[in-house]
Amino acid sequence: MRGLAALYVMFTHLVHSSSLGLGHRLGQLVVLPFHFSQETVMLFFLISGFVIFFSTEKQQPDFATYLSRRWRRIYPIFLLSMCLSTIDVVMLKSQPFPWRDFFGNLFMLQDNGGTPGNWFPEFGDNGPLWSLSYEWWFYILFYPIWRFVPTLWQQITATSISFVGLIGYACHPNQPCLYLAYFIVWWTGVEFARQYVAEGRVTFQSQRTTIVILVGFVGLVTVLLSLSAHHYYHWSLLAAETKGYLSFREYPIIQMRHFAAGLMIAVGALAWQKIGWVGFDAIFGIFKHFAPISYGIYALHYIFITGSFFLFLPDWASPCMAMAASFVAAWLAEVPFQRLVNRWTSFLPNRTIRSSGKSG
Numbered sequence: 001m002r003g004l005a006a007l008y009v010m011f012t013h014l015v016h017s018s019s020l021g022l023g024h025r026l027g028q029l030v031v032l033p034f035h036f037s038q039e040t041v042m043l044f045f046l047i048s049g050f051v052i053f054f055s056t057e058k059q060q061p062d063f064a065t066y067l068s069r070r071w072r073r074i075y076p077i078f079l080l081s082m083c084l085s086t087i088d089v090v091m092l093k094s095q096p097f098p099w100r101d102f103f104g105n106l107f108m109l110q111d112n113g114g115t116p117g118n119w120f121p122e123f124g125d126n127g128p129l130w131s132l133s134y135e136w137w138f139y140i141l142f143y144p145i146w147r148f149v150p151t152l153w154q155q156i157t158a159t160s161i162s163f164v165g166l167i168g169y170a171c172h173p174n175q176p177c178l179y180l181a182y183f184i185v186w187w188t189g190v191e192f193a194r195q196y197v198a199e200g201r202v203t204f205q206s207q208r209t210t211i212v213i214l215v216g217f218v219g220l221v222t223v224l225l226s227l228s229a230h231h232y233y234h235w236s237l238l239a240a241e242t243k244g245y246l247s248f249r250e251y252p253i254i255q256m257r258h259f260a261a262g263l264m265i266a267v268g269a270l271a272w273q274k275i276g277w278v279g280f281d282a283i284f285g286i287f288k289h290f291a292p293i294s295y296g297i298y299a300l301h302y303i304f305i306t307g308s309f310f311l312f313l314p315d316w317a318s319p320c321m322a323m324a325a326s327f328v329a330a331w332l333a334e335v336p337f338q339r340l341v342n343r344w345t346s347f348l349p350n351r352t353i354r355s356s357g358k359s360g
Helices: 002-016 022-026 037-059 063-092 099-106 127-148 151-171 175-199 208-229 253-274 280-289 291-306 317-344
Strands: none
Touching: 002 037, 002 280, 002 291, 002 317, 037 127, 037 175, 037 253, 063 127, 063 291, 063 317, 127 151, 127 175, 127 291, 151 175, 151 208, 175 208, 175 253, 208 253, 280 291, 291 317
16 A cells, blocks of 8 residues: 555656646546545555554664664655755756755655645655655654553543644644644554554454544534635634635645545545455555555655656656656665665664663
8 A cells, every 4th residue: 555655646746747747648537536645645644653553562662762763764765855856956947055944854844835834845845745744743742652651541642632733723823733633643543553463453343433533533624624614714724825715735625635534544444354355455466566665756756757857858758757767766765775774874772662771
């Protein structure tokens, strides 16, 4: 699913790229299915929550080890992506280096440029980088809850954090509250993994509270959407940002899409497992070959598709070269480059909770 998600996001940007013009040549009927890259990011969040809990529960790292592993996984390729964006912005487009955006992204404070309350846009207009900041802060939020909060209270804690974040963001748009609000989508993957570790399966019956919580958040976002639709503009969040009309790609509909997608993916996974994953391998099995380089594809493809690297080529050749460059760059980043990074950072902490002298 991770391989599928990365490819889908890449092809979505490919067909919608104004510089490549591929969407106009393919026609609206072909382009129509490629309008849901935002929802695909919610799939990434759910998978991430599952994997982080699974690996952390198994390895029992102390916080320094946990943080260094998360840094080593997300930051090197993220920095590589910013380097490619710098080449495009400074060398190919002859624009000044965006120092403010650079430091904002370096500290993982970026978001989609059109989001109300956004502090920093994606560096070099590299669209997919918006979600990496969410991932990073989800990592930071997860560990103290997993480590110090009793198991029975962990879901309540995550739900409370997201509830406060969503209400806080509605009252006054700001980046931290937005990270908190989305934490519950990511945490859904945690709850699925918790049951999987304990029982080897994930069931509707055991996850009914998780699903009810997601339904509640979809409802809460829908209320905010309804307020906006009726022009209750005395709330700062629902005011000038909509410019008097609602857009499928902007706030507040985009937030509703995100939470609804998280709910539908979670329910869909539970339902498919209940019938024994019939047809799953036949439909999605091929994408497992792309899973090992999925992060590289996601983080690096956009700059080749929307940047100036291949504008000198004929119209028919530009999309092909952009796609080929994305695959090559992803493999180089995920395999030889990541191995070098792992070797160069071997001095980083590698301790478990017990070995660091702390009780479990």
